[in-house]
Structure formats: C-alpha cells, structure tokens
Amino acid sequence: MIVRRRWTAAATTAILFSAVLSHPAPGTAAPADSAPPITLSATETALVRVQLRDQAQLDRLVATGADLANRPRTRDGRILADLVLSGAQLADLTAQGATAVQIVQRAGDGSRNYAESVRAAQARTATGLRAPAGQRTATNTDTLQVQQAYWWTTTGQTFLQAQVATTATDDPDVEITVSWRTADGATGSFPLYRFEDSGEYQYHYALPQPVPGRPVQLTAASSLGGVSRAVTPTLWPNAAPPPLPTGYQKDFIDAYLTPVDIQSRIKRLARQYRDLVDVIDLPNTTQGYRRTAAAYLGDPAVAAVVVDSVRFGDQGMNGVQVRTVDPGRPNRPLTVGYRDRVLTVSLATDTGGKTVSTTDEVAAAINARQPDRFRATVEDGSTGLPMPVAGPVRLDDGLQGTEVPARPWTVQALRLGVHRDGSRVGVLAYSQEHAREWATPLVTLEFAERMLANARTDPATRELLEQVDIFVIPTVNPDGANYSFNDYNFQRKNLVNHCTGPARDPKNRTSWGVDINRNYTVGSYFDGYVGASANCLSGNYAGTAELSEAESRNVIALAQDHPNIRFAMNVHSYGGYFMWPPGAYRADGRVTLPRPSIDESTLFLDSARRIVGAIAQERGTVTWPSQTGPVADVLYSAAGNSADQLYYELGIFAWDFEVGNDRWNPATGQWEGVGFQPPFDEAHGESQEYAGGLVEMVRVARDYAAAEGHGGTH
Numbered sequence: 109m110i111v112r113r114r115w116t117a118a119a120t121t122a123i124l125f126s127a128v129l130s131h132p133a134p135g136t137a138a139p140a141d142s143a144p145p146i147t148l149s150a151t152e153t154a155l156v157r158v159q160l161r162d163q164a165q166l167d168r169l170v171a172t173g174a175d176l177a178n179r180p181r182t183r184d185g186r187i188l189a190d191l192v193l194s195g196a197q198l199a200d201l202t203a204q205g206a207t208a209v210q211i212v213q214r215a216g217d218g219s220r221n222y223a224e225s226v227r228a229a230q231a232r233t234a235t236g237l238r239a240p241a242g243q244r245t246a247t248n249t250d251t252l253q254v255q256q257a258y259w260w261t262t263t264g265q266t267f268l269q270a271q272v273a274t275t276a277t278d279d280p281d282v283e284i285t286v287s288w289r290t291a292d293g294a295t296g297s298f299p300l301y302r303f304e305d306s307g308e309y310q311y312h313y314a315l316p317q318p319v320p321g322r323p324v325q326l327t328a329a330s331s332l333g334g335v336s337r338a339v340t341p342t343l344w345p346n347a348a349p350p351p352l353p354t355g356y357q358k359d360f361i362d363a364y365l366t367p368v369d370i371q372s373r374i375k376r377l378a379r380q381y382r383d384l385v386d387v388i389d390l391p392n393t394t395q396g397y398r399r400t401a402a403a404y405l406g407d408p409a410v411a412a413v414v415v416d417s418v419r420f421g422d423q424g425m426n427g428v429q430v431r432t433v434d435p436g437r438p439n440r441p442l443t444v445g446y447r448d449r450v451l452t453v454s455l456a457t458d459t460g461g462k463t464v465s466t467t468d469e470v471a472a473a474i475n476a477r478q479p480d481r482f483r484a485t486v487e488d489g490s491t492g493l494p495m496p497v498a499g500p501v502r503l504d505d506g507l508q509g510t511e512v513p514a515r516p517w518t519v520q521a522l523r524l525g526v527h528r529d530g531s532r533v534g535v536l537a538y539s540q541e542h543a544r545e546w547a548t549p550l551v552t553l554e555f556a557e558r559m560l561a562n563a564r565t566d567p568a569t570r571e572l573l574e575q576v577d578i579f580v581i582p583t584v585n586p587d588g589a590n591y592s593f594n595d596y597n598f599q600r601k602n603l604v605n606h607c608t609g610p611a612r613d614p615k616n617r618t619s620w621g622v623d624i625n626r627n628y629t630v631g632s633y634f635d636g637y638v639g640a641s642a643n644c645l646s647g648n649y650a651g652t653a654e655l656s657e658a659e660s661r662n663v664i665a666l667a668q669d670h671p672n673i674r675f676a677m678n679v680h681s682y683g684g685y686f687m688w689p690p691g692a693y694r695a696d697g698r699v700t701l702p703r704p705s706i707d708e709s710t711l712f713l714d715s716a717r718r719i720v721g722a723i724a725q726e727r728g729t730v731t732w733p734s735q736t737g738p739v740a741d742v743l744y745s746a747a748g749n750s751a752d753q754l755y756y757e758l759g760i761f762a763w764d765f766e767v768g769n770d771r772w773n774p775a776t777g778q779w780e781g782v783g784f785q786p787p788f789d790e791a792h793g794e795s796q797e798y799a800g801g802l803v804e805m806v807r808v809a810r811d812y813a814a815a816e817g818h819g820g821t822h
Contacts, residue, residue, distance in 0.1 A: 146208035148195030153598060155213040155783055156198060160187040161205030173646040175600070177212075178683055178781070179743050182301040183315065190781060192598050192647075210781065218364075218546060218597045218785025250276035250334035252284065255311055257326045258344035259319070262728035265772065267316040268341060269734055272300055272328045277309040283331040284312045288341075290321040300328070306638065306698040306745070313734055315779055318772075344733050347721035349804050353566050360557040361550045361795045364788060366593050367586035368512065370549055374520050374582070381560045384573060386523040390581075391665050392658035393516040395604050397590040401425040401503035402614050404487065405432060405453075406467070411493035413471045414485050414613050415451070421505025422514040430482075431499030432470065434463050442469055444477040451482060455495060463497065470495045488610040506617055509594030517586045519662050522556055524578040532574075533813035534673035536760075537802050538581035538663060541624040541750065543588030543599045544784045545681040547767055550795035552679055555802040556580045572803075575810045577672055585624050585659050597785060600647050602659055607644040620644070622651040625678075625749050627660040630756045631692035631701045632748035638695045639745035650748055663750055667758050675809045676754050676762045677802060681794070682782055684769025686720055686731045688712045689755045689762060691739035692747045700740045701752060711761065713737075715808045719763075722804035726797035729769050739764060761812075765801065767794045 148154055155177055160166050166180060166187055175192035182188070190212060193201070198208060256271035270286045280302065287297040296319065300312035328336040352358075365373065378387045401421035406412030417425035429450045435457060442456040442465050453470055455463040467486045474484035525532065537555060539548035559578065562569035583589055585602050592599040601621025605612070626633065626640035626648050633640035633650040640650035655661050667673050690701035704712060713736075720731045735742050739749070743766075751762035768786065770779040782790055 145202070146211060147202075148193070148198050150195045150199075152195045153215040154193060154198075154211050155190060155598070156193050156208050157188055157190050157210035157212055157781060158193075158198075158201060159207040159209050160189055160201075163187065165201075165204060165206060173641060173643055175598070175647040177784075181315065182303075185301070212781045213597075213783035213785060215597050217783070218544075219593070250274045250279075250282065250330055250332045252328045252330055252334045252336035254326065254328060254336050254339050256313075256733050257339050257341040258733040259323050259341045260344045260724075260730045261322075262724070262730050263772075265774065266319050266321055266323075267730075267772075268319045268323050268326070269314070269316040269344075269732055270300065270326060270328070270341075271311050271313045271734060272336065273311040274330055274332075274334060276330070276332055276334075279332070281331070282312075284328055285330075286314075286326060286328050288319060288323045289325040290319060291324045292321055294320050306693065306695055308698045310741075316732055318777070344730065345717040345720040345724070347717040349718070349722040349725060349800070349807070350568070353568070356566055357561040358554070358558055358799075359796060360561070361554050361792060364546050364785075364791065365549055365553065365582075366512075367517070367583050367589050370553065370582045370586075371520070373553055374522060377522065377557065377560060381563075384524055384526065384560055384563060386528055388521040388523055388579075388666065390519045390521060390662035392661045393518050394585075394587050394602070394658045396514055396516040397507060397509060397512045397587055397594075397603065398422055398514050399505040399507060399603060399605065399617075400483075401428065401505045402612070403430055403501040403503045404614070405430050405470075405484075405501060406487070406490070406496050406498040408487050408490070408615075411467055411490045411496055412487040412498075413467050413474075413490070413495070414487050414610075415474065415503065416483050416612060416614075417503055418479075418481055418483060420514070421503070421507070426502075426504055428503045429500040430503065431501070432465075432495060432497050434497050437461060442473050444473050446478055446481060450500065451478065453495075455497065463495070465495045467491065467493050467495050483612070485609050485612055488613060506614065507591075507595060509590055512590045512594060519581065519584065519586060519659070521666055522578075522580040522582075524556060524559055524573065524580065525576060526570075526574045528577060530577065530670060530672045532577045532672065533809050534577040534579060534670055534675070535806055535809045536579045536581075536667065536673050536676040537679065537805075538584055538676070538750075539679035540583040540585055540589055541659070541678065542680060543585050543592040543601065544597060546589075546592070546785045547681050547791040547794045548679040549582040550791060551765070551767060551798040551802065552580050552582045554795045554799035556582075558799060558803065559806070572806050572810060575813070576806050577670075578806065579666060579670065579673065581663065581666065584663060588621060588624075601649065602657060604657060605644075606649075606652050606656075611644055616645055619647075621649070622657050623648045624657060624659045625680075626650040626747060627655060627657050628664070628748045628750050628753040629654040630748070630752040631690070634748075636694055637692040637701075637745060637747035639692055639747040639749075654748065660750065664753060664758075667754055667760060671758075673758075673760055674812065675805060676751070676760050677765060677805055678749075678751055678762070679765045679767065679798065681766060682768030682784055682786075683735070683766040684729070684731050685735045685743060685764065685766035686716050687735075687737065687739040687742060687751075687764040687766070688716075689738060689752050691749045691752045691764075692745045693740050700738075701756065703738075704755075708761070711812070712763075715761075715805070716763075718808060719801045719804045723797045723801040726800055727793055729793075729797050731769060735766075763805075765798055767798045 178190040180189040284300040398420040402416035438461040455465040471484040587603040605620040631637040693700040754760040754762040
C-alpha cells in the first residue's frame with residue numbers, strides 16, 4: 109500500500125504568528141505506546157503539540173480561528189501543530205481523532221519559572237518510503253531537483269537537511285527518499301514529505317536528520333522512478349563572526365523583565381552612558397494597563413445582560429454597582445436610573461404586578477438612557493429571555509497587576525552611538541510586538557548593553573558605535589506584556605478592545621486585543637492578503653484599519669523620523685527562524701508581494717548566513733536552512749506585518765528573528781519545542797545567542813555603508 113505523506117498549509121497561513129514560530133524546548137511528551145494520554149482539566153489552558161487526524165481537521169481549526177503558535181510540520185507522515193488550547197478544546201479535538209503528544213507550556217509556567225520541565229517524547233518511527241517491490245509500477249519518470257542539501261554539527265551531533273522538488277507537482281502520492289554517504293563510507297536514507305502552501309505544491313522536505321559524520325554525497329529518488337543527480341551537501345551557515353577579545357563583557361540579563369523593569373533599565377543605561385545614549389519617547393502613547401469595568405447582571409446560566417463601563421475601570425468605574433429591581437406595583441414602565449454609583453434598572457410589570465421586561469429590553473434601555481456611562485449587551489444565549497431581579501453586582505476591570513501603572517504608556521527607544529545625528533547608517537532592533545514573547549526584550553537589551561559596556565574597553569565595539577547609529581525598542585507592546593505577566597501568560601495582542609455586542613462578554617477577556625504585527629500597511633488583510641482576521645477575538649485580529657494601533661504607529665514613526673535607518677530586525681519567539689520579505693501573499697494562486705531584486709535577495713541571504721553563524725557561536729544553536737528565507741516561504745503568510753512595511757515603503761532591509769529554536773533530545777531522537785516563556789535558563793541562553801546575532805547585524809550594516817560609500821540616508 110502506498111502511504112500518502114503530505115502536509116498542506118492552505119489556510120494555515122492565515123494564522124499567527126508570529127508568532128510567532130516553533131522550535132526547541134523542554135516539555136511534556138507522551139510515548140505513543142506506553143504513557144497515558146495527555147489531558148487538561150476543563151478550565152486549564154496550555155500550549156500543546158497535537159498530532160492531528162488529517163488535513164481536514166487542520167483546515168477546520170484554521171477556519172475557526174484557532175490559536176496556532178507555529179507552522180504545522182509533518183513527521184513520519186503525521187501532521188503536528190502547536191495550539192493554545194483549553195482543556196475542553198483539547199478534549200473536543202481528541203474526540204475527533206487528534207492526539208496530544210507534548211505539553212509545551214502550561215498557563216502559569218512563565219509566571220512560576222519552573223526550574224525544569226518534564227520531558228519525554230514518542231519513540232521515533234523509522235519507516236522508509238519505498239513501496240515493496242512489485243507493489244507499485246512507475247508509469248512515468250519524474251525529474252527531481254535538490255534545492256537544499258546542508259549539514260552542520262552542534263553539541264557533537266551532525267545533522268543533515270534536504271529539500272527536493274519533483275516535476276510531478278500534481279501527484280499528491282509521489283514519495284521521495286534521500287540517500288546519503290559520509291566521508292568514512294557510512295550510508296543511510298530518510299523520507300521527505302510533501303509541502304503545499306495555499307493549495308500550491310512547493311517541495312518535499314524533512315526536519316534535520318542526525319547522521320554519524322560529515323555527509324559527502326546526497327541523492328534523491330522518487331516512487332515514480334525519478335533520480336536526482338548526486339550533490340555534495342554544503343556546510344551551513346559556513347560563516348562565523350570575529351573572535352571576541354579577552355575581557356569582552358556580556359551576560360547582562362539575569363531574570364525575565366516586565367515592562368516596568370524595562371523602563372527602569374532604559375533609565376539606568378541613559379544615566380550610565382550619557383555620551384552614547386539618547387532616550388526617545390515615541391509619539392503615540394498606548395492605552396495603558398487598563399480595561400473597562402464589567403459585570404453580569406443576572407446569571408449567565410439562566411439569563412443575563414453584560415454591563416460594562418464606557419470609561420476605564422481605574423477612572424472611577426471599578427466598584428460601581430448594577431442591579432435590577434421589582435417595583436412592587438402593577439403596570440409600571442421599565443426605568444433606568446444612576447445615583448450614588450449605583451445603576452438601578454426597575455423592571456416593567458403587568459396588570460398583576462409581575463415583572464415582564466426581557467433581557468433585550470433591559471440592555472436597550474441602559475444604552476438609551478445612560479450612553480455616556482454604560483454599554484449593555486445581552487449575554488450570548490440569553491436573547492429574549494425574561495430578565496430576572498438581580499444584583500447588586502459590582503463592575504470590575506478584571507486586572508490583577510496591582511503594581512502596574514494604569515496610565516497611558518509612553519513607549520521608549522534607546523539610540524546608541526557616537527554620532528547620533530543621522531550621518532551614519534542606522535540599525536533598528538525592536539521586540540515584543542507579541543506580549544507573550546518574554547524572551548525577546550532580553551535579546552534586545554542584552555544587545556544594547558553589550559554595545560555600550562564594551563565601547564570603553566573593546567576597540568572593535570567602539571568602532572561600530574562610531575560607524576553605526578543604533579535604535580532599540582525593547583517592548584513595542586507594553587500593555588499586552590503587562591497583561592501577559594500579571595493576568596494571562598498566553599496573551600499575544602495588545603489591550604485595546606474593539607469588540608462590540610456579545611463579543612464583549614467577559615468570558616472573552618483573554619481573546620481581546622489587536623495583533624500588532626498584523627496592523628501595518630503593506631500586504632495587509634485590508635488589501636486582501638492572507639494571514640490576518642477581521643474577527644476581534646482571533647489571535648491575529650488585524651484591528652479596525654491599517655495602523656489603527658498606537659504600538660504599530662510608533663514603530664513606523666521612529667523609522668520615518670530617522671531616514672538613515674537602513675536595516676531592521678523584528679525579534680519574535682518561538683521557533684528558530686530567520687526571515688525577510690515578502691511576508692504575505694494573496695490566497696488565489698499564492699501571489700506574494702513582489703520579490704526582492706536579485707542583488708537584494710543575495711544581500712538578504714548572505715547577511716543571514718553571517719547572522720545565523722554568529723548566533724551559533726554562543727551554544728551551538730543552528731537556525732535550520734529550511735527556516736531561513738522569506739516569511740511567506742518558510743513560515744506562512746503574515747498579512748500586514750511590520751517588516752513588509754519597513755521594506756516596501758521605507759526601503760529598509762527588514763528581517764525577523766524567531767528566537768527559541770527547537771532543542772534536539774538525543775534520548776528520544778526528537779526535536780522538542782521550548783515555548784514562549786521557557787524556564788529562565790533557556791530564555792537566558794536565547795538572549796545571549798541572539799544578542800550576538802544583532803551585533804553581527806550591526807557589522808553587516810557597517811560593511812554595507814562602506815561598500816555604498818556613504819553613512820546612509822536613503
């Protein structure tokens with residue numbers, strides 16, 4: 109029997125992301141044949157790696173706005189997806205034939221900073237793809253092209269990764285097997301899996317495979333009889349930064365940093381390095397760590413109206429009481445009154461004195477008679493039901509962070525350099541567009557402090573600060589980050605709630621907000637590109653319009669105000685990706701944004717090799733070649749992302765990191781995901797290696813400016 113091995117991204121590209129993005133990390137894995145099934149309590153939320161039943165199940169998840177944390181990948185013919193799920197959602201998926209294989213992160217893990225995670229994984233199933241002799245007769249021969257064949261060694265283990273395309277693009281059953289030979293004569297093989305995106309065949313690929321030594325030959329063969337020419341795998345990335353001098357200072361990160369901590373760190377650096385630092389207050393203040401105050405008037409299990417305040421809870425609305433009363437007399441009209449911080453709804457009565465107001469009538473009356481103070485919506489499922497006598501209940505904004513300032517937040521950027529006047533080529537590093545990505549500001553702040561501390565003792569660092577103008581935004585989305593630290597670890601978006609009607613139900617409070625990295629102007633949802641949503645509860649909600657959010661406007665304002673910025677890096681987690689434009693495509697025909705020119709594509713890839721090589725110097729972490737390239741090709745379509753606007757509108761070479769690479773577990777022979785908020789030792793390691801990557805980006809900018817013969821306004 110021919111086993112079909114394929115994975116299609118189709119609508120999957122509409123999800124996340126960022127998130128977005130997947131790679132190494134400790135977690136809880138379940139061996140398929142021994143451990144009990146992985147389950148969650150009904151109210152528990154976790155990031156779960158799930159083996160889906162089939163492609164149709166994946167498509168349904170995407171269509172319903174599932175919180176997909178990474179591009180699904182195929183392993184041994186199975187579709188694996190990382191999803192943020194409640195226990196009830198996981199149980200529903202399991203009932204539909206899915207299997208949970210790893211708890212990557214539980215809600216609260218980030219806050220508690222567990223010292224270590226429990227790790228286990230399914231034993232690898234070493235299955236070949238060749239059909240038994242005589243089972244399948246090839247009626248035609250296809251042509252195979254080896255698109256990638258790279259090898260590298262990390263922590264003593266050599267890995268090989270291959271990507272092969274077949275000319276039989278329309279045959280979903282074509283199977284491709286790669287065979288390899290090492291320098292000492294060892295041989296082996298492994299299967300590749302079909303990858304489709306938006307219904308279009310792309311190539312066959314596999315996750316990096318362990319091999320016993322340096323591979324010197326690779327060939328591919330298909331089930332149709334096609335055989336590729338033999339190629340010699342190339343060392344990846346085959347680039348390394350200059351060695352660090354004796355006494356080079358690093359490791360300035362010792363804990364996760366909240367936005368309040370980051371604000372203090374910025375102030376300290378400005379005081380400590382007055383000759384090298386300016387602090388820029390970005391022009392658009394955010395909403396702040398604030399929400400409107402809300403309560404259920406009635407019982408949601410029976411009949412209720414959701415009442416929330418027009419003003420924020422901290423503006424005097426927390427603690428306001430709402431109630432319905434029986435006037436106790438017949439033939440009374442429905443009335444609404446507000447006095448002494450109590451909203452009173454007196455229900456209408458009939459001739460017998462029985463209350464007769466419905467939930468819809470009560471909500472309409474509150475909206476009509478107290479529109480400046482309150483909004484009322486009928487709780488989903490309560491439409492048209494008799495309104496009970498209820499209350500009083502107190503409105504509350506639901507926020508738990510007692511130490512977080514509630515006022516609007518001024519996002520700040522650090523500007524580093526000897527010549528902070530626009531006369532030198534500029535580099536921008538920015539992080540935490542997505543609130544739950546706690547390791548990302550550790551990367552940008554470690555980078556900034558390395559540059560500043562070593563400027564006084566290391567001539568090479570001093571030279572870089574002479575030649576490059578550096579801008580750093582450690583946290584683009586401080587409000588969402590504060591919510592992630594204090595209320596809901598998996599918060600991805602900001603805190604602005606554009607929802608109306610039943611979507612404002614407090615049960616949806618962890619789904620409100622705008623995905624900042626879907627709110628920019630090029631290749632956006634509003635232009636018809638894939639990868640964002642108009643659903644205000646979706647994880648990749650694009651907002652009410654392009655640049656509707658203060659957070660996205662701040663990034664663009666900084667770039668527009670400083671036209672010497674020619675290079676930018678958007679730091680995300682998790683997954684271990686290194687990407688650049690185009691980042692989005694239209695679904696019909698998978699038409700991407702315009703591809704960079706040949707020269708610019710060369711610059712993107714050559715620079716990537718340098719930066720990936722610098723990352724690997726710290727602890728051997730190698731970003732896979734299959735996850736290095738344009739966003740739309742190696743991840744998914746991310747409509748309205750910031751890198752696309754910076755590149756296409758402002759002419760900036762814009763990249764994206766996804767820190768937090770999958771970690772190889774030699775005991776299980778599996779790659780394991782690390783999650784958004786891994787135990788701090790892992791987050792610390794990510795900060796150190798990716799800060800080195802940012803230093804190399806500064807060298808790339810310096811070399812580019814020298815080759816162009818100018819300091820760099822564009």
